[in-house]
Amino acid sequence: MIVRTVQGDVAPGSLGPADYHEHFFHTTALLPGEDLDDEERALAEARLVHAAGLRTVVDATPIGIGRRPAALARVARGSGLTIVAATGAHREAHYPSGHWLRELDAGALAALFVRDLTEGMPAQDEPGSPSAAATDVRAGFIKTGIGYWSVSAFESTVLEAAAQAHHRTGAAVMVHLEHGSAAHEVLDRLAALGVAPSRVILAHMDRSPDRILFAELASRGAFLGCDGAARLKEWPEAMLIDAIGAAIAAGAGDRILIGGDVARRSRFTSYAGMPGMAYLPRRFLPRLRQVIGDDAADRLLVANPAAAFTMNDAPESTGTDPERYA
Numbered sequence: 001m002i003v004r005t006v007q008g009d010v011a012p013g014s015l016g017p018a019d020y021h022e023h024f025f026h027t028t029a030l031l032p033g034e035d036l037d038d039e040e041r042a043l044a045e046a047r048l049v050h051a052a053g054l055r056t057v058v059d060a061t062p063i064g065i066g067r068r069p070a071a072l073a074r075v076a077r078g079s080g081l082t083i084v085a086a087t088g089a090h091r092e093a094h095y096p097s098g099h100w101l102r103e104l105d106a107g108a109l110a111a112l113f114v115r116d117l118t119e120g121m122p123a124q125d126e127p128g129s130p131s132a133a134a135t136d137v138r139a140g141f142i143k144t145g146i147g148y149w150s151v152s153a154f155e156s157t158v159l160e161a162a163a164q165a166h167h168r169t170g171a172a173v174m175v176h177l178e179h180g181s182a183a184h185e186v187l188d189r190l191a192a193l194g195v196a197p198s199r200v201i202l203a204h205m206d207r208s209p210d211r212i213l214f215a216e217l218a219s220r221g222a223f224l225g226c227d228g229a230a231r232l233k234e235w236p237e238a239m240l241i242d243a244i245g246a247a248i249a250a251g252a253g254d255r256i257l258i259g260g261d262v263a264r265r266s267r268f269t270s271y272a273g274m275p276g277m278a279y280l281p282r283r284f285l286p287r288l289r290q291v292i293g294d295d296a297a298d299r300l301l302v303a304n305p306a307a308a309f310t311m312n313d314a315p316e317s318t319g320t321d322p323e324r325y326a
């Protein structure tokens with residue numbers, strides 16, 4: 001049982017406090033002017049996060065939106081952070097029509113995902129050749145995504161490919177949920193493809209800070225990614241913290257993951273933006289600790305990501321039994 005990081009395999013227990021969802025490198029037509037493409041700035045941001053007390057950051061940038069595996073390994077080495085990288089594909093809106101990734105069938109996509117997880121990611125996904133020069137930097141999990149209460153044909157193919165790659169590698173599957181929608185539905189879909197809910201990480205669950213939904217999904221065994229801090233236009237952070245606290249009281253304390261998902265140039269300290277990736281450990285986590293207590297917070301930050309990102313030796317097969325993960 002290992003976690004596969006950009007610097008090699010480590011014991012899950014060695015991750016320390018982890019931010020389950022960020023992007024050191026990210027370029028997408030969906031966010032014009034917000035490209036994260038500068039290695040020196042990525043390193044500077046990573047150092048701030050490390051200085052603020054986190055020890056692991058998961059980079060959730062999948063194929064074709066500006067990931068830079070060799071640079072990510074250098075950022076890990078230079079900052080002291082453990083970094084886990086992603087393979088997979090984002091929701092369809094990130095890829096313009098005609099993008100080479102959208103032309104591949106599930107088998108071809110799965111082959112790319114397995115290559116990234118077992119051999120190494122290519123130095124560059126773009127300008128479009130899946131056979132670009134390889135690095136020896138491997139991904140540690142499979143990213144997928146769906147739209148708001150919708151799964152396009154491409155997104156459905158990616159889910160199928162992710163399930164295939166999961167069966168061949170034991171890597172966890174992360175799903176981007178638009179505004180937290182369709183969580184049960186995507187768990188059903190993945191279960192039908194043989195991916196147990198306990199191997200699924202539902203990203204952006206707290207875009208719908210719903211303690212009842214959190215408890216339901218946790219009882220199925222899924223990991224719930226809470227990464228909505230510092231989005232004050234939508235609601236105060238107290239609402240997120242209260243939802244997390246209520247979900248823990250309802251038994252979800254071993255399923256919740258905490259991340260920042262800063263993801264934009266205008267929000268990175270190193271690009272002269274605010275609030276920066278270190279906002280999570282410096283501002284949000286102390287507030288969360290005040291409400292849920294240190295033991296519960298440590299579980300969310302240390303034990304849960306270690307469990308969520310472990311690559312199983314023998315992948316689990318199908319199952320939606322709520323007792324399964326216990």
Ligand SMILES: [Zn+2]
Pocket residue numbers: 021022023060261263
């Ligand atoms: Zn993200």
